[in-house]
Amino acid sequence: MVRFFVTPEQLCSGSPVLTGENAQHAKVLRLQAEETLLLCDGQGQECLCRITGVQGQEYQLQVLSRKASESEAAVQVSIYMAFSKGDKLEHVIQKATELGAYEIIAFPSARCVSRPDEKSLKKKLERWQKIAVSAAEQSGRGRIPQVLVLGSYKQALERAAQADKALLFYENEQAFTLKQALQGSYHTVSLLTGPEGGLEESEVELARNAGLQVCTLGKRILRCETAPLCALSAVMYDAGEF
Numbered sequence: 001m002v003r004f005f006v007t008p009e010q011l012c013s014g015s016p017v018l019t020g021e022n023a024q025h026a027k028v029l030r031l032q033a034e035e036t037l038l039l040c041d042g043q044g045q046e047c048l049c050r051i052t053g054v055q056g057q058e059y060q061l062q063v064l065s066r067k068a069s070e071s072e073a074a075v076q077v078s079i080y081m082a083f084s085k086g087d088k089l090e091h092v093i094q095k096a097t098e099l100g101a102y103e104i105i106a107f108p109s110a111r112c113v114s115r116p117d118e119k120s121l122k123k124k125l126e127r128w129q130k131i132a133v134s135a136a137e138q139s140g141r142g143r144i145p146q147v148l149v150l151g152s153y154k155q156a157l158e159r160a161a162q163a164d165k166a167l168l169f170y171e172n173e174q175a176f177t178l179k180q181a182l183q184g185s186y187h188t189v190s191l192l193t194g195p196e197g198g199l200e201e202s203e204v205e206l207a208r209n210a211g212l213q214v215c216t217l218g219k220r221i222l223r224c225e226t227a228p229l230c231a232l233s234a235v236m237y238d239a240g241e242f
Contacts, residue, residue: 001037002037002038003038003039004037005022005040006018007041008043011045015060017059017060036051040141044069044142044143046066047065048064071141077101077102077236078189079092079096080156081104081106082106082111082195082199083116085113085196088224089106093128095229096145097132097139097141098135099229099236100232102143104147105150105159105160106150111194111199113197128147132144157206157207158210159190161190162188166189166192167190167214169192169193169216169227170194170215172201173214182235193228
């Protein structure tokens, strides 16, 4: 069923209306009166609606039922990815949203080649959030993951460490596996990965001191855009989401 994201205020309305880009999308889909659709507030709540009429660029709706979204994962997984070159972060945002990530956080580290300035970062952040919105719509999410940017590696560590399972992946770690790290119960998970050149050993030690568990993702070295998606998929599988 077609879904549209609206504000929480619009979702609470007794007679919601589709306008703007949502209305344009509905026209492209050739939606007509009496057809049904889903409205979502991007925060996990949704309602089933019937189209009661179309006037110009607006679609009038009748709410049939309201409920919490059933497509959201029981586990909240936060992806922490160092700034990367090109559109690699965009790829991760799109796929991580499809896989059920709760949020995606970008941060700088010592070996980052990409270091966007404040002006370009503002534009990038707007684009990244739009990518998350689009991916959430296409994958049937009830919640739109927030895309955040932190100013330092230290801030990323401090924030990531607050999760039940706070994990950092390092190619030189050989002994401790993701499977071992996920033993026991958990509700929130942080997955932190480095840039193209990886993390420096001193950064890994900082992570350990901050309370993160350093893990391996196997015998092969994964690209910076592959590692977070691999780890996210494994966590979702372990949590029974697949």
